[in-house]
Amino acid sequence: MPDIHIQRAHALGLSAAREVARRWAEKAERKLDMQCRYDEGAEQDVLSFTRxxxxxxxxxxxxxxxxNAKLGFLLGSFQPQIEAEISRQLDELIKPQDGVAAVPTAPQAGAA
Known part of the structure; x- marks a missing residue:
């Protein structure tokens, strides 16, 4: 069976990472008919999913x-596309959402 293994480093901290994982699970349940279970731990959480x-x-x-995911025979032929989509979704959820701080502010007229 084909396997999918994706790792992403982040600087979110556990609380924000939990929120990202829960949003990903909600999307997987809604769009992919996944059944998800979220188990919190002191230093690590595990989101299990199946369909x-x-x-x-x-x-x-x-x-x-x-x-880490295992694909059955029928989905195995779509492994590259599935892996790319999961990677894209995680990257989108992890990226900074405020973007405003990266834009320099122009000096106001008359300011010295």
Whole structure:
């Protein structure tokens, strides 16, 4: 069976990483008909997911995410596309959302 293994480092901290993982789970349940279970730990959480033809887990820590999934025979032929989509979704959820801080502010007229 084809496997998917994705790791992403982040600087979110555990609380924000939990929120990212929960948003990913909600999207997976809604769009992919996944059944998800979220188990919190003191230093690491585990999000388990399953559906016909796929199962796996997402480990959530203060410093990173690690996703491991097994695909069944039918989904196995789509492994590259599935892996790319999961990677894209995680990257989108991890990226900074405020963007405003990166834009320099122009000096106001008359300021000295």
């Amino acid at each position: 016909a033809g796929a199962s796996g887990s997402l480990q959530v820590t203060a410093q990173g995410f690690e996703l």
